[in-house]
Amino acid sequence: MLYFSRAKAAAILLTALVVCGFMIPNFFPEQTVKNWPAWAQRRLVLGLDLQGGSHILLEVDQNDIRKQRLDTLRDEVVRTLREARITWANAPAVRGNSVEVRLREGPDFPTAFGKLRDLSQPLGGVLQGNGMRTLEVVDAGGGLVRITPTEAAMIERTRQTIDQSVPIIEKRVNELGLVEPTIQRQGSDRILVEVPGLGDPARLIEIVGKTAKLEFRMVDTSMSAQDALQGRAPSDSEVLYEKQGDQRVPILVKKQALVEGADLTDAQASFDQRTGEPIVNFKFNSTGARKFGRATQDNVGRPFAIVLDNEVISAPVIREPILGGSGQISGSFTVESANNLAILLRAGALPAKLTVIEQRVVGPGLGLDSIKAGEHASIAGALLVVIFMLVTYALFGFFANVAVAVNVAMILGILSFLNATLTLPGIAGIVLTVGIAVDSNVLIYERIREEARNGRSAITAIDAGFTRALATILDSNITTFIAAAVLFFIGTGPVRGFAVTLGIGIITTLFTAFTMTRLIMAWWVRMVRPQTVPI
Amino acid sequence: MRLLRIVPDNTNFDFIRFRRFSFPMSAILSIVAITLYFSHGLNFGIDFIGGTRMEVQSKSGPIDIAKMRSTLSQLGLGEIQLKEFGGSDTVEVKITQQPGGEQAQQAVVQKVRSALGDEVDYRSVDVVGPRISGELLHWGIIGIFVAIGAILLYLWFRFEWQFALGAMIANVHDIVLTLGFMSITQIDFDLTSIAALLTILGYSLNDTVVIYDRIREMLRRYKKMPMTDLLNVSINATLSRSVITHVTVLLALLALLLFGGQAIHSFTATMMFGAALVGTYTSVFIASPILIYLGVGTGRQYVPDAPEEIAVESPPTAPARAPAPARARR
Numbered sequence: 001m002l003y004f005s006r007a008k009a010a011a012i013l014l015t016a017l018v019v020c021g022f023m024i025p026n027f028f029p030e031q032t033v034k035n036w037p038a039w040a041q042r043r044l045v046l047g048l049d050l051q052g053g054s055h056i057l058l059e060v061d062q063n064d065i066r067k068q069r070l071d072t073l074r075d076e077v078v079r080t081l082r083e084a085r086i087t088w089a090n091a092p093a094v095r096g097n098s099v100e101v102r103l104r105e106g107p108d109f110p111t112a113f114g115k116l117r118d119l120s121q122p123l124g125g126v127l128q129g130n131g132m133r134t135l136e137v138v139d140a141g142g143g144l145v146r147i148t149p150t151e152a153a154m155i156e157r158t159r160q161t162i163d164q165s166v167p168i169i170e171k172r173v174n175e176l177g178l179v180e181p182t183i184q185r186q187g188s189d190r191i192l193v194e195v196p197g198l199g200d201p202a203r204l205i206e207i208v209g210k211t212a213k214l215e216f217r218m219v220d221t222s223m224s225a226q227d228a229l230q231g232r233a234p235s236d237s238e239v240l241y242e243k244q245g246d247q248r249v250p251i252l253v254k255k256q257a258l259v260e261g262a263d264l265t266d267a268q269a270s271f272d273q274r275t276g277e278p279i280v281n282f283k284f285n286s287t288g289a290r291k292f293g294r295a296t297q298d299n300v301g302r303p304f305a306i307v308l309d310n311e312v313i314s315a316p317v318i319r320e321p322i323l324g325g326s327g328q329i330s331g332s333f334t335v336e337s338a339n340n341l342a343i344l345l346r347a348g349a350l351p352a353k354l355t356v357i358e359q360r361v362v363g364p365g366l367g368l369d370s371i372k373a374g375e376h377a378s379i380a381g382a383l384l385v386v387i388f389m390l391v392t393y394a395l396f397g398f399f400a401n402v403a404v405a406v407n408v409a410m411i412l413g414i415l416s417f418l419n420a421t422l423t424l425p426g427i428a429g430i431v432l433t434v435g436i437a438v439d440s441n442v443l444i445y446e447r448i449r450e451e452a453r454n455g456r457s458a459i460t461a462i463d464a465g466f467t468r469a470l471a472t473i474l475d476s477n478i479t480t481f482i483a484a485a486v487l488f489f490i491g492t493g494p495v496r497g498f499a500v501t502l503g504i505g506i507i508t509t510l511f512t513a514f515t516m517t518r519l520i521m522a523w524w525v526r527m528v529r530p531q532t533v534p535i
Numbered sequence: 536m537r538l539l540r541i542v543p544d545n546t547n548f549d550f551i552r553f554r555r556f557s558f559p560m561s562a563i564l565s566i567v568a569i570t571l572y573f574s575h576g577l578n579f580g581i582d583f584i585g586g587t588r589m590e591v592q593s594k595s596g597p598i599d600i601a602k603m604r605s606t607l608s609q610l611g612l613g614e615i616q617l618k619e620f621g622g623s624d625t626v627e628v629k630i631t632q633q634p635g636g637e638q639a640q641q642a643v644v645q646k647v648r649s650a651l652g653d654e655v656d657y658r659s660v661d662v663v664g665p666r667i668s669g670e671l672l673h674w675g676i677i678g679i680f681v682a683i684g685a686i687l688l689y690l691w692f693r694f695e696w697q698f699a700l701g702a703m704i705a706n707v708h709d710i711v712l713t714l715g716f717m718s719i720t721q722i723d724f725d726l727t728s729i730a731a732l733l734t735i736l737g738y739s740l741n742d743t744v745v746i747y748d749r750i751r752e753m754l755r756r757y758k759k760m761p762m763t764d765l766l767n768v769s770i771n772a773t774l775s776r777s778v779i780t781h782v783t784v785l786l787a788l789l790a791l792l793l794f795g796g797q798a799i800h801s802f803t804a805t806m807m808f809g810a811a812l813v814g815t816y817t818s819v820f821i822a823s824p825i826l827i828y829l830g831v832g833t834g835r836q837y838v839p840d841a842p843e844e845i846a847v848e849s850p851p852t853a854p855a856r857a858p859a860p861a862r863a864r865r
Contacts, residue, residue, distance in 0.1 A: 049798065059637075059666065199657065202645060355637045357664040359644070366590065366658035366798075373796030381790030385783050391539045392779060424798050425727060428791055432734070432806075435787035436741075439780040443745065446776040453544060472748040475693060476741040482685045483737030487730055490678035492671075495730045502734065535538065 002463050002522045012515040016406055019508075022413035044416050047423035048194060048360070049494050050374070052367035054201035056193045057186070057358035058169075058208060060161050062154075064353040069149055069157060070094045073135075076119060077101055077147065086112045089143060098148040105143040113137075116145055123152055158189050164351045166191060171347035172207050191354065199363045203340070211309050211353050212344035214261030216292065218254045219303040219315055225250040240305070242312035244332065251312050253305045258295040263288025267345035269338040272330060278338035279330045282345060289325025297321040306331075308341070374427035381431040382408075389438055393445055396535050399520045400441035403512045407437045410508040411501060423497030433505030436480070440513035443476075444469040445535055452533040459525060461533055466518060473513050481506045541782065542775040550770045551763045554824035561708060561821055568715020575718045580725030581661060583675070585632040585668035587643045590620055590658040591651065597623040603651070610646050621797045625658065637664040675729040679710070682733055686740055694747060697829040702743050705822035709739045713809040720804070727802040735809030738784075742777060742818040749773050750823065754831075762827055770823050777815060785811045 004012075025033045025043040033041055048055055077092040077099055090102035103112050120135035134153040138146045149157075162185050169191055173181045181195045193208060195201070220228075220237040228239050229250060236255050241248040266283040284292055295304075296318050305315040306329050313331040333341070362370075385404070389397035411430055415422065448465030456464060484506065487499035524530075581588045591598070600617050603626065607615050613631045620627035628647070633639040640662050648657070663671075683706055690699040713735060717724055749769040757765060788811060791803040 057667065200648075202648075205641065356641045356662075357637050358667045359641060359660065359662040361657070361660040363656060363658045365592065365656060370796055370798055373794060373798070376794035377791045377796075380794050381787040384786035384790055388783055388786055392541075394538055424796070425730065425802065428795060428799050428802065431787050431791055431795075432784070435780075435784035436738075438783045439741075439776075442776050442779045442783070446773070446779070449544075449775075450772060468752070472745055475748055476744040478689060479686050479740040479744055480734075480737035482689060483682050483733045483740075486678050486682040486685065487733045490674040490681075491726070491730065495726050498727075498730050498734075 002459070002466070002518065002525055004519055004522055009519055012519055016410060016511075016516060019413040019417075020406065020409040022417040023409060023415075026412070026416055042417050042419050044412070045419060045421045046371075047421045047426065047494060047497055048196060048367075049362050049423050050367050050371050051196050052199065052362045052364040053194065053196040054198040054204065055358070055360040056195075056201060056205060056208065056356055058191045058193065058354040059357045060158060060165065060189045060191075061353040061355055062158065062189070065157055065161055066097065066149075066154065067094075068352065069154070070097075070099060073119075073147060073149065074099045077116065080115055080119060081112070084112070084115050086115070098146045100140075100144060100146050103143045103145060109143065113139060113145060116147060119147070123150070123156060155188065161351045162189060162191060165354065168348050168350055169193065169208055169354075172343060173204070175343040175347060176204065176207060178204070190357075197364065199361065201359065201361055203336075205356055205359070207340060207343060209354060209356055210344055211350045212261065212347070213309055213349040214264070214345060215257035215307045216259045216295075217257050217305050217307055218295075218299060219305050220252040220254050221302065223252065225252045228252045240307060240310055240312050242305075242315060251305060251315055253307065253312070253315075257307075258304065259284065259288050259292045261345060261349050263291070264345055267342045269335070269342040270328075272328075277330060278333040278335050279328045280333070280338050280342050280345070281328045282326065284325040286325070289323075292325070292327075293321060293323040297323075313341075370424045374424055378427060378431055381434060385434050385438060389441075393441075393535050395524075396441075396445050399517065399524070400438055400445075402520060403441060403517045404434055404437045406516055407505070407508050407512045408434065410511070411504050414504050414508070415501065420500055421497055422501075423494040425494045426497035426501045429498045429501030429505060433502065433509065436477075436505065437509045437512065440469075440473045440477075440509055441517060443473055444513070444517065448533055449535055458530045458533045462521060462525060466521070470514060474510065477506050477510055542778050544775075546771045546774055547767075548771060548774075549767055550819060551766050551824050551827070553820065554827075557816075557820035557824070564715070565708060565711050568711050568718070571715045571718040575721070577714070577718055577724040578721040580723040580728075581629065581663045581668065582725040583668055583672040585640065585663050585665045587628075587630040587640065587647075587663075588659075588661045589628040589630075589644075589647065590660075591626050591628055592656045592658050593624045593626075594654055594656060598626050598655075600626060603628075606650055607647065610650055612643060612646065632665060632668075637666065640664045671726060675726065678729060679732060679736070682736055683707075686736070690740075690744070690747075694751060695831070697826060697831045698747050698751075701822050701825045701829055702740060702747070704825055705739065705743055705817045706736055708821055709735055709809060709813050709817050712813050713805060716808045717805060722801040722804060725801070727799065728805060731802050731805040731809065734806060735814060738810040739814035739817055742780075742814055743822040745776065746770060746773050746818055746823050750826065750831075762831070766823055766826065770819055774819075777819065781811055781815050 022042065023044075025036070025040060033043065071094065074092050074094055081088060081092070081101070086108065087104060088101055089104050092099055092101040101116075103109055117137045120133045120137055123132040123134055132152045133150060136148045136150055138148070140146050166183060166185055170183045173183060173193060173195070178195045179197055181193065183191065183193050186192045193204070195204065198204065220234065222234065222237075223232070225239055228234075228237070233239060233252065237252050238255055239250050239252055242251055243249075263284050264282050265285045265288075268281050270279055270281050271277065272279050300318050300321060303315050303317045306313045313329060316330075329341070386401050389400050391397070393400065408430065411433065414420075444465055447469040448462050451461035451464045451468075452458065481503060484499050484503040488496060488503060491499050591603075598619075600619065604615065604617050607617075607628070612633065615631075616627075616629040618627045618629075619625070630643055630647070633643060641664075644660055644662060683703065686706075687699045687703055690702050710732060713732060716722075717728065722728070746769060749772055750766060753760070753765050753769050760768075785807070788803055788807045791799065792807060795803055
């Protein structure tokens with residue numbers, strides 16, 4: 001147990017040295033480290049609780065996705081039936097989670113039903129089909145056909161929605177000029193936005209929480225909005241509201257959009273030359289310019305509405321055809337809201353509504369205090385343990401302290417190598433590891449002492465002590481490791497940071513107990529040839 | 536230099552007989568803890584019940600909590616708790632979950648910010664919506680059960696089922712008492728509390744396993760020693776280690792408690808109670824003695840003569856026996 005070949009000893013020391021070495025970049029300023037080779041740049045990242053910042057968790061609105069899906073499905077049904085020249089008894093309509101249509105019963109019914117069933121596609125394309133389909137088409141009797149999107153298809157759609165949303169959110173956040181934001185998807189229906197150093201995320205939330213669906217639509221002047229509100233609105237129009245001061249004014253607009261925000265190439269906030277009010281200038285791409293030009297040409301003298309997320313921003317009258325492909329939106333903007341709108345238009349619309357479901361903000365003051373608290377606690381904890389070990393075991397206590405110091409350095413090295421995030425609970429995990437790490441030494445020393453008491457010579461006692469204690473150390477640490485692993489999987493943010501340091505701490509503890517402590521002891525035994533155990 | 540000896544060599548305390556006292560005591564304490572849990576409940580943090588928590592620091596001198604309370608109560612946000620936090624210039628504001636879904640929660644922050652104005656700094660703001668809080672609680676509870684299950688499985692493989700069961704009883708005992716502690720102190724029960732509970736589990740087991748390991752070793756080596764003696768010898772032999780280790784952990788936790796700041800205060804306080812106080816007691820006074828009732832080593836007396844270990848390895852309190860042949864088995 002106490003014999004190490006030269007090669008083995010070298011391998012152990014080299015491993016420890018390399019692992020410890022990974023923590024070196026943390027001691028140099030970031031600017032210096034940037035010039036180092038890529039593999040040497042890995043360093044600890046301070047968690048948001050230590051450096052301050054905002055953590056915003058967004059969730060895609062499932063109802064919005066379902067509603068959109070059902071609306072397009074209804075349109076598909078209408079188109080399919082019209083193309084096949086099939087007449088219906090009751091028009092297709094969205095009811096609950098399905099689209100329902102009542103066809104005429106009779107000899108034509110099977111063909112019509114077949115057409116509708118063909119709308120359903122294998123999920124995930126024909127090639128990698130897994131037997132699941134996008135739609136469930138049911139003949140409910142009496143000519144009624146019920147078409148329901150399958151759960152699997154909805155999940156797939158949610159996943160796609162998130163995939164499309166992430167780059168848009170990224171664009172929007174970057175436009176805000178924030179430093180080092182991270183945007184990542186979480187699970188199947190969430191996006192996590194983290195921005196270090198941001199103490200008030202109000203504007204961020206406003207920017208990421210908007211769908212920003214811009215539409216140019218004609219105002220329906222066939223009746224007044226008041227009449228339409230009485231329930232007599234034409235089927236191709238709807239009542240939307242415009243915010244004027246504190247009031248919400250109803251406006252009847254066509255459902256069909258002339259041009260949509262997707263056709264914009266640029267948008268900039270600016271000021272109206274005449275009134276000095278904040279406005280947003282925009283440019284269309286060539287398709288958008290053509291569509292907008294034609295629409296304005298046909299409708300000179302009539303009002304149209306600029307609609308953002310189903311709210312009318314303004315409803316100006318078209319004075320002349322706008323053929324140049326650019327224009328401006330004026331409304332009751334402030335400088336900030338004009339800027340926000342420009343950002344939103346440049347970044348594009350989200351495919352579905354996102355809701356903020358969690359917000360955690362740490363101000364810079366608390367972050368600094370926490371770093372200080374972490375430092376003080378680490379130093380105090382280390383000092384207390386070191387002194388206690390020296391008082392209890394003297395020389396062996398010194399050995400233990402060396403092993404624990406190597407241990408902590410290795411934890412920091414591994415965390416740096418993983419680019420792990422260090423949180424305040426993470427620091428607590430390290431401090432706790434110091435307490436647990438000495439336990440392996442205590443186990444060994446107490447066992448040696450016991451073996452010596454039972455009459456063994458110093459060297460055989462040390463040897464036997466190691467052999468027996470190591471089995472125990474393994475067993476006892478694995479149980480703690482299981483707890484840390486569970487915590488890692490269920491935890492988020494700071495708690496996960498704690499699980500990571502605790503888990504890594506256990507691994508390094510096992511390494512130092514099985515190698516470093518033994519190696520030190522082996523050297524000491526060879527040099528001193530002890531007759532009695534000094535503890 | 537004389538070394539510090541917290542536990543003298545060759546202790547010979549009859550832990551097993553002490554179970555006549557420790558078992559009823561633990562039973563009573565557990566009942567008290569469960570009663571407390573149901574009568575006082577836990578002080579759930581916003582992680583689990585949703586809502587808003589803000590740490591607000593005045594830019595000039597102490598905060599007038601009464602005045603702030605009246606300002607905030609005019610916002611019509613339901614129940615609002617205000618509490619001094621760490622110093623007289625810092626206040627913790629807790630606002631219950633608002634009716635009206637996820638967006639209503641997020642709106643609270645803006646309302647409070649405009650009501651309190653520029654006189655204060657916002658050291659931290661947490662808003663947890665109903666969906667997340669439900670999930671966190673769900674996963675927290677699942678996590679504790681999964682951890683217990685996984686550890687049990689491991690102990691079952693490494694030892695025997697009796698040991699796994701004994702460890703589980705000890706585990707549940709730890710968790711129940713810690714929950715009682717949280718209930719009586721009304722410490723915030725949030726995500727870090729789950730972390731604390733799981734760490735206590737791991738830690739208390741760590742200790743239990745060390746003693747079990749020794750019991751298993753003794754069982755293999757001394758086939759004829761009566762069970763009570765064997766357990767006592769095992770606990771006494773590992774006692775010094777148990778105490779020294781717990782002192783070091785206590786020292787580390789003490790440093791965290793004194794210097795670690797308010798953010799992890801409830802975590803360290805819970806750990807201190809659970810790991811250092813309950814964990815040690817449990818592994819020595821509950822987890823080990825209970826093995827007798829679970830039938831470990833019954834019928835040992837009838838095992839035919841097996842070669843004993845060499846004489847020098849005789850345990851400190853082994854009963855007198857015939858001189859054994861000097862032959863090691865390994």
